Amino acid sequence: MDTSFFNGTLSPREFSLASSAFADKWRRFNPTFPSWTWVPCKKLPWAPSDEVEGYLKLENVCLPGSSKVDSEGGSCVGKEETSCSDNEDLIDNATLVQSSHHEVHYYDFHIVYNASYRVPVLYFRAYCSDGQPLLLDEIEKDLPACSAKLLLESKWTFISQEEHPYLNRPWYKVHPCGTSEWMKLLALGDAVQAKNGVSIEQYLVSWLSVVGQVVGLKIPLEMLNDS
Known part of the structure; x- marks a missing residue:
């Protein structure tokens, strides 16, 4: 995918290929964390006949809510707090933030293709x-x-609740508006991608x-460096 023609979007077929590559890389570089898996689905009524339907899922991931979980020997993944600073945006192992609650919270994440924006949506x-x-x-x-600050300032535009396109139940989503634009900027800002083009396998x-x-x-x- 040449950056000179890359508009930050994916076709449905490219999303399917990118999903397979992403799930494989996740398992390879992050074997101790739950795996992303592809869920095949029936085609949506408006989808072209040649489209590959489905989405990626990562489910039953728990956020350790307090020291109580640690003392009880909980098996929750990831106990390192996240940061929005540039120097701490990426770490060697996948983690989830630690909650300030005393209750352990479980999260399900789905990556779904949005045909209108032609980008993935979390x-x-x-x-x-x-x-x-x-x-x-x-x-x-x-x-x-x-994220909490941004949510407070732009509730229902940054994160909104709507019907899951395949499950027909209310889920939250991170709005895809602007995704294609910053994906183009990411490609232009990466020296390797700027030279060799954006790999479909590296898109997700x-x-x-x-987005994560x-x-x-x-x-x-290591997943980012394996291009």
Whole structure:
């Protein structure tokens, strides 16, 4: 994918290829963390017949909410706080932010293709150990400080709740507006990509390195370097 023609978007077929490559890389560089898996789906009514339908999922990931979880020997993944500083944007192992609560919260993440914007969209939901769903105000307390501040300033435009396109149930999503523009900037700002073009296989890695920070989900640094 030549950067001179790269507009920051993906076709449905490219999204499918990018998803497969991303899931493989995640397992290879992050074997101790839950895996992203591809969920094949029935074609949506308006989708062309040649489109590959499905989405990526990462589910049952828990956010350790307090020292109580640690003392009880909880098996929650990731206990390192996130940061929005440039120097700490990327770390060697995938982590999720630590909540300030005493209750462990579980998160499901789905990466779904949006045909209107032609970019991936991060859908997510959160719930307690008893399955009780969390409201946005409760989720806000789990978010990195920078995301919580942005959410407070632009609620329902930055993160909004809408029906999951495949599950027909309400999920939260990080709005895709502007995704194609900053994906183009990422490509131009990377010396390797600027020279060799943007790899479809690397698209979701670059994308999640930005979008994942919104919810405190980070990717292994090695995934970004493996282009």
